[in-house]
Amino acid sequence: MNIDLSGKRAVVTGSTGGIGLAAATGLARAGASVVVNGRGEDRVETAVRKVVDTVPRADVSGAAADLMTADGCKALVRAVPDPDIVVNNVGIFGPKPFFEIGDDVWEDFFQLNVMSGVRLSRAWMPAMMERGWGRVVFLSSESALNIPADMIHYGFTKTALLSISRGLAKLAGGSGVTVNSVLPGPTMSEGVEGMLADMASEQGISIEEAGVAFVKAARPSSIIGRPATVEEVANMIVYACSKEASATTGAALRVDGGVVDTIA
Template identity: 55%
Template sequence: MKIDLSGKLAIVSGSTAGIGLGISKALAEAGATVVVVGRDTAKVEQAMASIRQRVPAAQLRGVTADLGTVQGAEKLFVAEPRADILVNNLGIFNTVDFFDAPDSEWTRFYEVNVISGVRLSRHYTPDMVKQGWGRVIFLSSESGVATPADMINYGVTKSANLAVSHGLAKRLAGTGVTVNAILPGPTFTNGLEDMLKDATAESGRSARDEADAFVRKARPTSIIQRVADVEEVANLVAYIASPLSSATTGAALRVDGGVVDSLAI
């Protein structure tokens, strides 16, 4: 089986670091032209340099835009009016007690984690429908089906990602455009390292060992009993972005290490 995305244009939101950067590398490696999008020009350029280290012949374009805002989305639409593959990866997370999260924090999470993907999907899918082919992928989370007590606002937005992706898949039935959601579990990214930095300093463990310990403590149902690597998530996204996945749509695909203890989803 060979994943070949030659001739396809992929836009990956929030792609300057973490899972988004890993996805961009995987898509570039499969031959897609990848649009890297982030809020900081220097970070966009650094991300493209990182991709080229792995894929020297990568076809890349960069856009600096805050996709959590209407203005940022419009800036992207002007720079890149169409796409064959849209990966709605942009997202923020933190740990906060339910009673300490004000309305403004709920609104901020919803705008970035949910509405950004809605805006991009609304813009890019009509052209996909016209050409009879396209891939829309939402990065949800295992937290969308097993909401953590200390990340309720985050979990709610990830549940919303599932609802949007499933509904949009039905809306685009028969068009050749598939829409799916990917549900990563805890994944070893800079964001997770930052979240655990105090615990890492206190324990004296390496960042990776601390992350694995976090999984065993905070996500005890994990079957792999460790964090996932970014590449493990990106590999699934690359397959779903490819022509090989044409019979998969409206799905919620887990790469959570078995955290969700269920026979379904």
């Protein structure tokens, strides 16, 4: 399959690193004009250079905006008025005992992980529907279905994205606009590598070996028995954004390595 997104403009939120950067790179490789987003100008500029280094002829630009706030979302919409593809990737995570999670933490997770995608989809989808083509992808997680006891606040936000994306897919039905969720499992992003660094140091093993040990201990149902790479997750995102995925909408597309133990 040759995915060609020439002539399409894509925005990937939270794309200065990890899955977001890999998705931006994959979309650029497929020919899309890509807008990289992050909170700080410096990190955005660095990410733009990384994409260009990997895809030398990439048409890539940056737009710094803090999407935890309504004003930040409005700033990004002003900077990128009419994208064809939106990847709602930005989010935060981190383990924390439920009884120690204050209202402020719940609010932060909700505003960034959920409301950023709501606000951007609300702003950009009507024009896509009028044009008769568009792709919206929400980055959910296997934690949306397999709620982790040590990250209930995170799992909640990812479950919410499944509802939102399914509802928006129905809303856009017949318009040529598709809306899907992508559900990664444990993925070797910079954030996860940071979490594994102490384990690797204490046990005298590599980060990759620590990743395998983590998956076997914390996600024993994993079929692949290792974390995915960010590129493996990005491949699914790029497909969901492609012209070839025109009959895929309202779907929860799992890239979880088989962690969620179901055949459906």
